[in-house]
Amino acid sequence: MGLALEGVKIIDLSRVLAGPFCTMILGDLGAEVIKIEHHQNGDETRFWGPPFVEGESAYYLCANRNKESMTLNLKAEEGKEVFRQLVKDADIVVQNFKTGTLDKWGLGYEQLNEWNSKIILASITGFGQSGPYKDLPGYDYIIQAMSGLMNITGEEAGSPMKVGVAISDVITGLYTCIGILSALQHRQHTGEGQEIDIALLDCQISALVNVASNYLVGQTEPKRLGNRHPNIAPYQVFTVADGEMVIAVGNDQQFARFCNILELAELINDKRYATNRSRVENRSSLIPILQRELLKNSKQNWKRLFDEHAIPNGPIHTISEMFNDPQVLAREMVIEGNHPHIPSLKLTGSPLKLSKSPVKVRHHPPLYGEQTAEILQRVGYTRAEIKEMKKKSSDIGGIMMMNFELTEEQESVKKLVRRFVDNEIMPNIQEWDRKQHFEPRILERLSELQLMGVCIPEQYGGAGMDYNTLAIVCEELERGDTAYRTAVSVHTGLNSMTLLQWGTEEQKQKYLVPQAKGVKIGAFGLTEPNAGSDVAAMNSTAKKDGDYYILNGSKTWISLCDVADHFLVFAKTDHDAAHKGITAFIVERTFAGVETKAIKGKLGIRAGNTGEVFLSDVKVPVANRLGEEGEGFKIAMSALDNGRFTVAAGAVGLIAASLEASVKYCHERKTFGKEIGKHQLVQQMIAKMTANLEISRLLVFKAGSLKNAGKRNTKETSLAKWIACDAAFEAANDAVQVHGAYGYSDEYPVERYLRNSKAPVIYEGTREIHTVMQGEYALGYREDKPLRNPLPSWPFEEEEVAIQQR
Ligand SMILES: Cc1cc2nc3c(=O)[nH]c(=O)nc-3n(C[C@H](O)[C@H](O)[C@H](O)COP(=O)(O)OP(=O)(O)OC[C@H]3O[C@@H](n4cnc5c(N)ncnc54)[C@H](O)[C@@H]3O)c2cc1C
Structure with a gap:
């Protein structure tokens, strides 16, 4: 028995719910559906949970069976060419980018029609391809509100209420199906394809049925009736x-x-x-x-x-x-399918019971990019060409889910920082370290090279690169010295990224933009004389006084204390509320009552600037409060997710530097008639550094990839920070050992590495705090919940999703 839509080929560019729901129904009916996913992130519903099962989100699983998944970069020429090959013999393209996006990429209906005059393009948007709202993004929730649906839902005396599922998306998916089937029938008669313009708002209005008619005919405003019916009783x-x-x-x-x-x-x-x-x-x-x-x-x-x-x-x-009702079971509304990771995956059955061509689940909801190589082969690419594409994953995009190679852009940033470190830090660092001198010119040069806002979106003055590029910058800077890596960690990781995540638009314009350009420098003031690991023990206070808060207290061990223009300062607005009494503020150095003083005689980071910040009756405008009152602890912890990431990346750089210096010395120094590298116990130290370098870098890049994907990464970042910093301390210690007595003087850099390797084991969560965190995660005592404001996912300019119902 054949399936109803056998032979129909759909290229599905849609994400989230309305489009995928529509294509899943067509897939159930027998159509071949190729789901094209973003080459770095994939369908965002893959990340919407919990619940997750074996890494797959329940949300994604609900609307994606009977499809294959391939990843493609539709902005790159090579990706467009693959898309053209796919469209050439396809019947339908479904998409839900914002109005005009496909045209912008040169992939609009005109172009598709040129490639294949029979093509049917179904475009789903919030408000349609015409009208004053055509450019606005469409969210199911907004549509439920704007269509009047919420206003007629809920108790008579209560507030407007949304329906318990994304009903506007679902109805839109169904209407899109109807549109596509009708267009196929039209093509059957005429041979021509066409464009289908579907708007969530239109679909939801149409689904108001009698309620809409009650108003249109009766001219009275329909009211909320709770669980009653407007036209029938009882x-x-x-x-x-x-x-x-x-x-x-x-x-x-x-x-x-x-x-x-x-x-x-x-x-x-x-x-x-x-x-x-x-x-x-x-x-x-x-x-x-x-x-x-x-x-x-x-x-x-x-x-x-x-x-x-x-x-x-x-x-x-x-x-x-x-789901346990005998009727539901008899109608096979729960089905069990195969899935490579989930044994006996349960899915909702299809309500379409066709007697001659019953629907069938032929494919599990595909893994991200599962069939990319297979589909490329099907459209004529050779194995060699596919392999070549994999290498250039920045262009074709994510053919493999994991890619351990740097992109061309990342490689060029790495080279740039390495050259800068070799030419401008290495020749001077011994002297600066001896004199405990912080060289401000280095920060100016980093700004000129656009490295002070490397992962801040271009719209806020940054270079707009991904979060792993920030890690690469930190790794390479630490190779030179920890002082300048610390500066980037604090300025970008702890301060600027926190403004990006939590700041209002005004705060971003006023503080983030100049920081991202490196014109102003940011610092982070959390620690106090009596509050290090135990943040809630802080004593600094912020008392509201009209349009201002009055801040009093002191912060200690603050990196860049004498250099920074802006400080993120945490103070208690409610002394009795422990964590929940902490609030975050943006404090300018020029505010009256701010004073700073460097700490001298540090074990390491001698070329860095670290010290105290004193706050005496500092008047901080309410507009400078970051987040809500009482939200400061959450903000500080999310800032540490980014700070720790850069610290871990720096530790990778320190391991690399220790290894580089040790290998060089192993070939130079001879004992007992041979290079010391030939002694197995020396080899053991080198081997350990090599292993720890690889392990630490992988942990850092994993955390960075989660940031790129917009996923919470506190656990992974803490693990990377803990392991990398411990390993860096060990590597620096062994590097001194490899150098023997020469390693004990600053004639060789390794003694500085050892001194510099200690602070990262203490700051941004001590070794013990991270150990406890990892134990708690493993034991189920600690769990990360989604934040009110997540860090924006990367790429930043790709907020094209028209429909983002959660
Ligand atoms: C060079 C440097 C730069 C710094 N820069 C900044 C900065 O820019 N901004 C900022 O706000 N802070 C900064 N700090 C401060 C740093 O974050 C704190 O030093 C750190 O959080 C630890 O706090 P503490 O020093 O008070 O140690 P404590 O919290 O007093 O800890 C002392 C010891 O007790 C252990 N311990 C404490 N609690 C527990 C526990 N629950 N379980 C097990 N063991 C525990 C610790 O691991 C540690 O071994 C910096 C510190 C240094 C050294």
């Missing part, structure tokens, strides 16, 4: 002896039978209730009479009586009750 939820049930009396005959069961026969011919119209008009007197009687019996007994007399009624199920 048709609502009733309370019975042991709970609630729905009774839906649809006509006068049913009403008569219903009254007899309730022993209220006198109502049948009562002119106030004899017809549906009179019952709707006299609902307020009728319902209490019925309700009184219904309280006298149980759900089960009423159900039996009503079923016997054909009165529509039903229990109000929970979802689990519904």
